[in-house]
Structures are given as structure tokens and as C-alpha cells.
Amino acid sequence: MTPAWRRSLLSHRTLHLPSLLLWVVVACAGASWLTVARLQQLQAAFETDARIVHRLLSQRVVQHDAIMATLALLQPAAAAGDNSTSPLPRLTSVYPQILAVLQRTAQRDWPDALQAELATAEATSRRTGHAAMAGLNLAAGRYYLVLAGVPASYALYIDLRTTTPADEWPMDITTSPVRVTLERGGDAFVVQPGRGDLGSGIRTYDFHKLLAAPSQPLDVVARRSVGPPELPWWGMLGWCLLTAALWAAGRALWRQRVARQRAEELLRLGQVARLNTLGELAAGMAHELNQPLTALLSSTQAAQRLLADDPPDLDTAQTAMARAVEQARRASTVVGRLRRLVERPDLAGQAQPLALPAAVHDALHLLEPELTQRGVVPNIAIATDLPTALAEPVALQQIVHNLLMNALQALEQVPPAERQLHITMVRADAGHVTLSVRDHGPGIPPEARQHLFEPFYTTRTGGLGLGLTLCESLAQAMGAQLTLAPEAPVPTQAQRGAEFVLTLPTAPPTNDR
Incomplete structure (x- = not known):
């Protein structure tokens, strides 16, 4: 016997499971697509804002180089020491990011505290031909920009805190989740704090690019983490x-x-x-x-x-x-x-090879509401070597339907917890197969067993007494036999009920050449 047939019948009763799984797949696929689209949208906005930030900061630091170049052009007046016409005192008021302007001439040297750093930067500037950084303190956001010249060299003391152009900044510095820093040598100056949970979100975006000024090689770093609340x-x-x-x-x-x-x-x-x-x-x-x-x-x-x-x-x-x-x-x-x-016409002449399990399956499908209403799950056993039966399709379907319906009506007389229906299909001998339908109902009284197939005899109120007679006639007309299995001498609780056995001839083997 194999339980595969029972599993197939149970799966038929739960046929909505594949469609439910399909809905789950479609729902998950749609949700995933919406999530991916949202992440792509956030990434595109992040990259756009990061490029704008890089361009704005680059414009500001390039402006420092332009100021240094202007000072070099004005060296004769500045070197003369005419403070009334010198642009040096006025630079800090015009450019708030410039905290101080230092000058070194043949008569004046760099301040003692900065002598070494500024001298080194001046030598670098003289060698490279452009300004050089000195005294970099990214934690405080300040550094010196030194340009070597003749007869004077200049140094700008720059504050990065006032470098950010607030009116053109693409994000709200206080609420934006994007963290923007200027980094060099492991140190960083925080331009925009962003969120504190960077790296712990669903997705993290990073942007790295040097400022467009060779004299101030600071790395613009932008980072953003996408948290669950931002998903659609x-x-x-x-x-x-x-x-x-x-x-x-x-x-x-x-x-x-x-x-x-x-x-x-x-x-x-x-x-x-x-x-x-x-x-x-x-x-x-x-x-x-x-x-x-x-x-x-x-x-x-x-x-x-x-x-x-x-x-x-x-x-x-x-x-x-x-x-x-x-x-x-x-x-x-x-x-x-x-x-x-x-x-009745001769049904034997209309008999054809049929798969007995398929006929039972069709009958159970028709009776599915009846099975569900009574809470009955059929227990089906099929022999692995079950051959094809020879029967008339409509007559076989009617016999199986009547036997199953009689069994369900008998099960109504017992408590729901005791309702059992057993269907067995085996090979009887070399030329026959049998279909057994056994219920776990109250059984058939001994005095009624010998009259069960007589016309108009019934043990059910309101019955005509023709159902089993009709089934027996149909079985005999197509060369089959319907019998009531003998009752056990002393039936136990597990052996109670009635069992009807339909014996069908097997179909002759086909010669495939």
C-alpha cells in the first residue's frame, strides 16, 4: 500500500495553498521592487547632494588660491609697508573664513611659534609653484595656506567653520542624515554631523573625492545610512x-x-x-x-x-x-x-479500461462538501500493483457515489470524533480487482443483512430501498459483483460498521508493438 494517493486527495482539498504561495511570492516581489526603487532614489539624491557639496567646497578653497595670487600681484605696495593702502587688514572683513594674514619679507620673519611650519610650507610652495598648507588642525577646522613670493611671502590663517556656504548648501545641516567631513591623514573636520548611527542601517552610501585645489588636498567624505523608517x-x-x-x-x-x-x-x-x-x-x-x-x-x-x-x-x-x-x-x-x-441495456458491452483510483477521486471530489460538513477525512490505501479495471464509466461512478454516500449517512449516527471512512483498492486475484468501502458507523443489524439488496427494503427512514439494489444491478450488468463483507463473529469497537466490496474484472493487457 502507498500513502501517496491519500496525500494527493488531501492536497486537492487544500488546493488554495499553491495560489496562496503565489500571492506570497508576488507580494514579496512587489515589496522588494518598491524597496529597491526607494533605495535607488535615496542613493541618487545622496550622490547629487555629495557632488554639490564637493563643488561648493572646492569653489571656496580655490578662492583662497585666488586671494593668494592677488596678494602676489600687489606685493610692491604691500612690501613698502604702507598700511593705509595695503589690502592685508581688509581681507579678514571681506572674507570671514580668513582669520589672519601673515607676511614675511626680508625685514620681517614669520612668528616664532610658527617659524618652522611656515618656513617648511614656504619652501614647498617655492618648489611647486603654488600655495602649500601648514599647521593643519582639522579637529579645530583651521590651517595656514602659504604662498612663497619675492620680495614677500604670505600666509592665510583659514577657518573651515565659516567656509560652508549656508545659502547654497543643498541640505539642512541640522536635520540631514548625511554626514560630511573634510579628512586628511586620519584627521577629520565635521562639516555636517548627519546621524550618529552611520553603518548600522539597511544600506550605507559613501562618497570620497579630493577638493579641486592642489594647494589644499582635503578629502571630501560624505556618508549616509538608510534606516528602516525610510523604507516605503x-x-x-x-x-x-x-x-x-x-x-x-x-x-x-x-x-x-x-x-x-x-x-x-x-x-x-x-x-x-x-x-x-x-x-x-x-x-x-x-x-x-x-x-x-x-x-x-x-x-x-x-x-x-x-x-x-x-x-x-x-x-x-x-x-x-x-x-x-x-x-x-x-x-x-x-x-x-x-x-x-x-x-437495462447490456453494460458489459460498454465496459472499457478504467483507472479505479481516478473513479474514486472523482466521486470524492463530488462529495467534498459532504465530507467537510461531517468532518470526515477518508483513509485511502491502494496496492502498488493495482491493474486497470474493466467497467462502464457512468455505472462505476454511480456505484462508488452511492456506496460513499451510504457510508457518510451511517457516520452521521456516531460522534464526530469516531467518524472513520476507509477505502481500499487491491488486486483480488489474477483477473479481478476489488474496491472496499468501510465505514465506522453503527453497522447493519443481522436480520437486515440478508434483505439488504432486495428492492424496496430499507433501514433508513424516508428511504426507497432501491439504492443498493440499483448498485447491484449495475455491477451485474457490467460483469462485476457487489457484496456485503461478512461481519466479524464478535466485532470490537474498532471493527464496527459496514463494509461493501465491489469486485471488478481487470482489463486485458494491450499488445504495444
Whole structure:
């Protein structure tokens, strides 16, 4: 036996699981797409702001080089020491980022505290031909910019805190999540603090680029972390709700379609059952009427013979008897014609190879609402070497349907926790297969077992007593046999109920060449 068939039936009852998984996949895919789109949008905005920051800061530091070049052009006046016309005192008021301007001439040297650093930077500037940095203190945001010249050299004391152009800055310095720093040699000056949880978010973006001034090689570093609150949660929720609504609508349409197909199949099966039941009823009536009609015919013929010995004045009675005989024969002819009309055709000639598990599967599908209503999960066992059966499709379907329905009606009489339905399909012998349907209901009384297949005999209130008779007739008509399995001598609690066994011939093997 294999449990695969049972798993397939259970999966049929939970057919919505694949569609539910599909909804989960679609919802996750849509949410992922919205997340990726949002991250790409944030990255594009970050890179744009970082490039603007680099351009603005580069413009400011390049401005320092321009100031130094201007001082070099004005050296004759500045070197003369005419403070009234010298631009040096006025630079700090025009450019707030310049805290002081220092000058070294042949008569004046650099301040003693800065002598070594500024002299080294002056030598570097004289060698490279452009200004050089000295006394860099990025923690405080200050440094000297030295330009060597003749007859005087100059040094600007620059404050980076006032370098940031607030009116052109692309971000709100106090609330923006982007951290902007100027870095060199492991030290950093914080231009914009950003958030303190950099690197701990879902995604981190980085930007590194040197300022566009060879004299002030500071690295502009921008960093931004994207946290969970910045993801498009409302958009993802809306997408999930939309796909859930579409899934629910599709599920409802699918259930409606399955219910309609099941109703159509039950209607067709009911029509066939009613026709077959009508045939059984008519055949039973014909059988029951033939006996009184035959007795009437015999009695009338006897009376006619007796009356023939009476005086001739009984001619009228003789004529009446003759008419009665004629009418009785006519009634018998009508009944015989009716019986021939409703006689079941030979189903054996219409038999074809069928997969017995498929027929059971179709019947269980039609009875799925009944199974669910009663809380019954069928326990199905199939032999691994089960051959193909030979049967008429509609007749087999009607037999299986009736047997299962009888079992479900019997299970209604026991508590829900004790309701069990066992379906077994095995090979009986070399030429037959059997289908066993056993319920765990109250069973069949011993006095009813021998009358169970008789027409109009029933143990159920309101029953016609033709269901099992019809199933037996259908089975015999297609060369099969339907029997009631014998009851155990002393049935236990686990052996109670009734078991019906349908034995079918196997289909002959096909010769594939």
C-alpha cells in the first residue's frame, strides 16, 4: 500500500495553498521592487547632494588660491609697508573664513611659534609653484595656506567653520542624515554631523573625492545610512493589500467555478440515478403486476370453462368473461411492453479500461462538501500493483457515489470524533480487482443483512430501498459483483460498521508493438 494517493486527495482539498504561495511570492516581489526603487532614489539624491557639496567646497578653497595670487600681484605696495593702502587688514572683513594674514619679507620673519611650519610650507610652495598648507588642525577646522613670493611671502590663517556656504548648501545641516567631513591623514573636520548611527542601517552610501585645489588636498567624505523608517512601508502595505484582494477575488472565482462544475456533475449523476431508479421501479412494478394478472387470467379462463357447462341463458356472462380474458391479456401485453422498454441495456458491452483510483477521486471530489460538513477525512490505501479495471464509466461512478454516500449517512449516527471512512483498492486475484468501502458507523443489524439488496427494503427512514439494489444491478450488468463483507463473529469497537466490496474484472493487457 502507498500513502501517496491519500496525500494527493488531501492536497486537492487544500488546493488554495499553491495560489496562496503565489500571492506570497508576488507580494514579496512587489515589496522588494518598491524597496529597491526607494533605495535607488535615496542613493541618487545622496550622490547629487555629495557632488554639490564637493563643488561648493572646492569653489571656496580655490578662492583662497585666488586671494593668494592677488596678494602676489600687489606685493610692491604691500612690501613698502604702507598700511593705509595695503589690502592685508581688509581681507579678514571681506572674507570671514580668513582669520589672519601673515607676511614675511626680508625685514620681517614669520612668528616664532610658527617659524618652522611656515618656513617648511614656504619652501614647498617655492618648489611647486603654488600655495602649500601648514599647521593643519582639522579637529579645530583651521590651517595656514602659504604662498612663497619675492620680495614677500604670505600666509592665510583659514577657518573651515565659516567656509560652508549656508545659502547654497543643498541640505539642512541640522536635520540631514548625511554626514560630511573634510579628512586628511586620519584627521577629520565635521562639516555636517548627519546621524550618529552611520553603518548600522539597511544600506550605507559613501562618497570620497579630493577638493579641486592642489594647494589644499582635503578629502571630501560624505556618508549616509538608510534606516528602516525610510523604507516605503505604506507603499508595500498597499501593494500587499492590493494583491491580497486580487488573490481573494481569484480564489472566490475558482471556488465558484469548482462548485458549479461539482453541481453540474451531481446533476448529471442524479439524472442518471433517477432514470436507473425509475427503471428499477418499473421493473419491480411489472414483476409485481404480472403475478395478479396471471392469476386473473387463469381464474377467468377457469370460470369461462365452468360457465360453458351452464344453461345457455348464461351467454351474457360467457361474453363478459371473454371480454375480461381479452382485457387481462391486453394488460399483460402492456406490462410486458413496459418491462421491455425499461429493461437495462447490456453494460458489459460498454465496459472499457478504467483507472479505479481516478473513479474514486472523482466521486470524492463530488462529495467534498459532504465530507467537510461531517468532518470526515477518508483513509485511502491502494496496492502498488493495482491493474486497470474493466467497467462502464457512468455505472462505476454511480456505484462508488452511492456506496460513499451510504457510508457518510451511517457516520452521521456516531460522534464526530469516531467518524472513520476507509477505502481500499487491491488486486483480488489474477483477473479481478476489488474496491472496499468501510465505514465506522453503527453497522447493519443481522436480520437486515440478508434483505439488504432486495428492492424496496430499507433501514433508513424516508428511504426507497432501491439504492443498493440499483448498485447491484449495475455491477451485474457490467460483469462485476457487489457484496456485503461478512461481519466479524464478535466485532470490537474498532471493527464496527459496514463494509461493501465491489469486485471488478481487470482489463486485458494491450499488445504495444
